[in-house]
Amino acid sequence: MTDNAATINETQAQSRFNFGKAFRQYGTFIIFVLLLIVAQAQSDAFLTERNVMNVLRQMSGIGVMAIGMLFVILTRGIDLSVGSIAALGSVSAAILIQSYPLPVALVMAIGIGAACGLISGALIAFFRLPAFVITLAMMTAARGFALILSNGQPIMPGPSGAPLQAFGTSFSLGFPNPAVLMIGLFALAFLVLNYSRFGRLVKAIGSNEEAVRLSGISVPWYVLSVYVISGALAAVAGVLITSRSGVGSASVGAGNELDVIAAVVIGGASLMGGRGGVINTFIGVMILGVIGNIMNLAGVPGYHQQVYLGVIIVVAVLIQNGSTLFRR
Amino acid sequence: MTALIQLENITKTFAGVHALTDVDFDLMAGEVHALVGENGAGKSTLMRVLGGEMRPNAGRTLIEGEEIRLAGPTDAIRRGISVIHQEMALAPDLSVAENIFLGALPQGINWARLNERARILIERLGFDISPRAQVADLAVAHQQVVEIAKALSRDVKAIVFDEPTAVLASGDAERLLEIIKGLRAEGVGIVYISHRLDEIYKIADRITVMKDGQRVGTVTPASTPVEDLIRMMVGRPLSQLFGDKPDTTIGEEVLRIDDLTLPNGIRGVNLSIRRGEVVGLGGLVGSGRTEVARAIFGADRIASGTMTLNGRPYAPRSPRHAVKQGVGLVPEDRKSQGVVLDMEIRKNATMASTGPITRAGFFRPSAERGVVERLIQSLRIKLGSMNDPVSSLSGGNQQKVVLAKWFNADPDLIILDEPTRGVDVGAKTEIYSLIHQLASAGKAVIVISSEHAELFGLCDRVLVMGEGRLRGELQPHEFQEEKLLTLSMTGDRQSGTEGRA
Incomplete structure (x- = not known):
């Protein structure tokens, strides 16, 4: 009798494990689809073209930052400075546009973001300092720079900024331009992560840095690169946000680093490195956007929204990690 | 004389696959009973049954003649069975004494007494390690001594050593064998799992050979030459082990x-x-x-x-x-230095030389598959798919993936x-x-x-x-x-x- 019981336990454990594994692989999709169903049931206004475009436009900044964050997290790092670098990108773009041709100004603004990433990345990769602390420091410093440059005031780029705002508020291929740019960058990131040497090694480094090093690969350069990418993309996000509002501001992106990390984690990436994907991260961003949107449509007050968001993030991650929950 | 431990007709299946079939194993007090066999022969599974980590599907466990059902590892420890795994289960940031008494720490700790008790246990093993030292600072051999002291602190009747010398240098291994002889003399029953047959011949009183989840037989070292033992393990004589050196x-x-x-x-x-x-x-x-x-x-x-x-x-x-x-290096520690365990076999195999299979930094999938297929064939790596993670392979095949990496880098x-x-x-x-x-x-x-x-x-x-x-x-x-x-x-x-x- 006891033998039978043991056998049954074994089989159950087996089927449970597969159940969990499926969730780990497709959990993000499942959550997203469930969320869409709930959203549609909640409000007829949800699946209107206007509303969908709104969500896409709103999330474009977070989405672009999430791409950089994914690469950082894959190497087992973290970048807390993205929100502040976005502010620095926003402010410096608005200032530079006034004295340089638009493309030059934008490249310079993004270059400033990349330079911030270069500083953090060099300290993390070559001096082996903890990413959490270094990017925390950069978070404070970059925000400070943005405040100094803007003197704490919103900056109007003036007439030379008009084309930027025109870009940010119009459509291509039926989608808002910022969303098109975000989706384009996600597509590029997908190719890089899955088909390039760089993407493969970034993932491998997060999984087992020593094995990669002993395969004759210079690990620090790859670690440095992901922070540069993250910094540059954060500045791009800052410029995108500015293009929507038409104003450069040091308060852009405040607290965004946490939304970005939440999106990447909801997308199933592991903070222990080595695990995560571009499409899942995109869906993670969308989940975050749709949750906010549903609550807005349902008229949930702003303060309550934050509490619900916290709960929903936990639930999403619990489902994500179904396999570890069901184990044993 | 009743055996200290008797495992009778143990059968264990995983999802219908037999890991152990009808295995008998017994251990006397004051003997060293070696357990040998290829990886996957079922040695570790049998010891996990003995250590209470797994429940068998069928079979009886008797301790000192009394039939019992082990509820879990803690139950096994309480009954005097300690398993010392190859990967040591010590907390690196705690002190030696804290590790030894971990799980049995009193509410209020008298540090002086605790350290003294730890010192006595370590001295009994013939070592001089400060009970206050941090485990992370100790050499591997000394960490193992701490593990053994930990087992001794709990009035142990039987200790299972799972490949203890795999991580030790010869000199340290010798000292470990001395410790084991000492424990035997004190009446502790020892199960000794090792791939190193020379050690087994030095200390084992009896040897049980396992193959494919079954017991092939139990022999004494005196009556069994090493060639016979290997033939029992693999069905192949020793001289063939190293193969013929080709004319180079x-x-x-x-x-x-x-x-x-x-x-x-x-x-x-x-x-x-x-x-x-x-x-x-x-x-x-x-x-x-x-x-x-x-x-x-x-x-x-x-x-x-x-x-x-x-x-x-x-x-x-x-x-x-x-x-x-x-220059290429197949490092010492396969899992932490040789392979990226979670990554596909294919990607591990090409990691050291991506030039020929990439264009402008992007992989050419068909070229990569071709290269990996050739490597799998020439190294005879046994795998399901080249897209499975390396962790799905046996130790030997994992090592072949590391070799494949360097065969490819040439x-x-x-x-x-x-x-x-x-x-x-x-x-x-x-x-x-x-x-x-x-x-x-x-x-x-x-x-x-x-x-x-x-x-x-x-x-x-x-x-x-x-x-x-x-x-x-x-x-x-x-x-x-x-x-x-x-x-x-x-x-x-x-x-x-x-x-x-």
């Missing part, structure tokens, strides 16, 4: 080291190795073997001395630099550090033949191993290190364990001439 032509010099000195105490090492040669690097762990290998591979800086590779000056600044110039000099550690006998033979293949293909091969039989069976000559110096060289007619150890420990040759390698 020794070519020009690949690596030459003159008067190499390292900041970590390695002094005055000279060596030369030619194409087609398999050269062993022997000596105790800590004698400087791995340090020399790391210096050749550019993982550590050198203090002084010169190296030449293929006749050109060679001063590697990093592993990357070394690989570029044609270096002139390849260093193998403990290439068959934790690998079963069958896979060992295949790895030996791959090493011979490398040599016949004109590579220079350096093999580091703590298994002397392996060095002697595989190498054309063996360089012996001791205390950071190259002590000398053994030629095939001098391939004897005593000679190697004497040379390593004292620098003397019992017989023969003093020579420069």
